[in-house]
Amino acid sequence: NAGVTQTPKFRILKIGQSMTLQCTQDMNHNYMYWYRQDPGMGLKLIYYSVGAGITDKGEVPNGYNVSRSTTEDFPLRLELAAPSQTSVYFCASSYRTRWDTEAFFGQGTRLTVV
Amino acid sequence: TQLLEQSPQFLSIQEGENLTVYCNSSSVFSSLQWYRQEPGEGPVLLVTVVTGGEVKKLKRLTFQFGDARKDSSLHITAAQPGDTGLYLCAGVPGNYGQNFVFGPGTRLSVLP
Numbered sequence: 001n002a003g004v005t006q007t008p009k010f011r012i013l014k015i016g017q018s019m020t021l022q023c024t025q026d027m028n029h030n031y032m033y034w035y036r037q038d039p040g041m042g043l044k045l046i047y048y049s050v051g052a053g054i055t056d057k058g059e060v061p062n063g064y065n066v067s068r069s070t071t072e073d074f075p076l077r078l079e080l081a082a083p084s085q086t087s088v089y090f091c092a093s094s095y096r097t098r099w100d101t102e103a104f105f106g107q108g109t110r111l112t113v114v
Numbered sequence: 115t116q117l118l119e120q121s122p123q124f125l126s127i128q129e130g131e132n133l134t135v136y137c138n139s140s141s142v143f144s145s146l147q148w149y150r151q152e153p154g155e156g157p158v159l160l161v162t163v164v165t166g167g168e169v170k171k172l173k174r175l176t177f178q179f180g181d182a183r184k185d186s187s188l189h190i191t192a193a194q195p196g197d198t199g200l201y202l203c204a205g206v207p208g209n210y211g212q213n214f215v216f217g218p219g220t221r222l223s224v225l226p
Contacts, residue, residue, distance in 0.1 A: 004156075033214060040217035042120075042202055043157070058213065090156050094214070101145055101206060103214060105156025 002026050006091050006106035013081040013113045021076040021109050023091030031094045032074040033058075033103065034066065043090060049074055050096075081113045089105040117141055117207055118217035121147055126223040130192050135220040137203030138185045146179055146186045146205040160188075160192075193224045 005066060025032065030051050035043035035058075045058030049068040065077040067113045073092075078085060088110050092103040127133055135191045137146065145164045149157035161170050163179035163186060170177045174197075176189040190197055204216045 031214070035216070040221070041134075042200075043204075043216040045213060045215055048213065059215070060159060092156070096206075096214075101147065101214065102159045103147075103149075103157075103204070108154075108156055 003079065004091055004093055004106040006028045006109050007087075008033050008109060010105065010110045013078075013111065015081060015083065015113060018077070018079050019081070019111075021078070021089055021091070021111075022077065023073075023074045025091075025093040025104070026072065026074050026094070027093060028071060029093035029095045029104075031072070031096045032068065033094075034064070034074070034076045035092065036060065037087075037090060037108075038087050040078045046076065046089075051082070064099060064101050078111075083113050085111065086113045087111060117215050118203055118205065120201075120203060120217040120220050122220060123218070124221050124223075126225065127193055129194060129224055129226050132189070132191050132226075133193055133222070134187055134189045135201055135222070136185065136187050139205075139207070140184065143182050143205035143207055144183070146183075146203055148177055148186070148188055149202045149204060149216075151200040151202060152198055157200075157204075157216075190222075193222075195224045195226050198222055198224050218219045 022062040033048045034046040049055045091106045094103045148160045151157040165180045168179045174191045200219045202219045
């Protein structure tokens with residue numbers, strides 16, 4: 001199994017450009033998440049989804065949008081990129097119960113906005 | 115506002131020493147997890163603790179969940195250079211919440 005796959009791995013954007021970070025998982029997990037990680041820091045939740053058709057904001061949603069049309073895919077859209085969005089973005093998925101909340105992470109997308 | 119706080123932020127020790135890192139919150143968590151992240155990789159789960167007061171051991175690592183389910187600790191015995199990395203606690207706040215949030219992490223460096 002591939003697990004969680006993110007593309008691209010690296011991207012440089014100019015200020016004001018837009019892009020979509022792709023995330024797909026093949027574990028049939030109901031929950032999916034997008035996090036950003038700034039240098040030397042922990043992970044901040046951007047958006048999450050509890051199932052197809054349902055999304056909700058996390059801690060830092062401004063400047064981002066998501067959709068969840070299928071169980072497998074959870075793309076993250078950046079509109080009007082800003083230097084403050086320079087970060088490493090991680091997508092994760094999990095099958096959630098009270099006793100089983102292990103999140104599986106992709107390899108990350110390193111984004112630089114110049 | 116950070117739901118989960120971790121201390122210390124940085125820790126540099128010699129091989130063979132023991133250490134404890136802490137994860138604290140003012141909120142109750144239905145479960146807490148510890149992850150380890152290496153440079154250029156995503157976090158990988160070490161353990162999940164669910165019951166207040168629970169203690170779990172993973173070789174030289176001992177994890178404890180506070181009685182009130184608001185805090186957790188990770189103790190490493192006889193640290194080795196291979197333990198170097200970013201240790202993150204994470205959890206689902208509330209009785210059975212939706213969010214899955216991370217603490218800021220403790221960056222551990224074990225020197226040979």
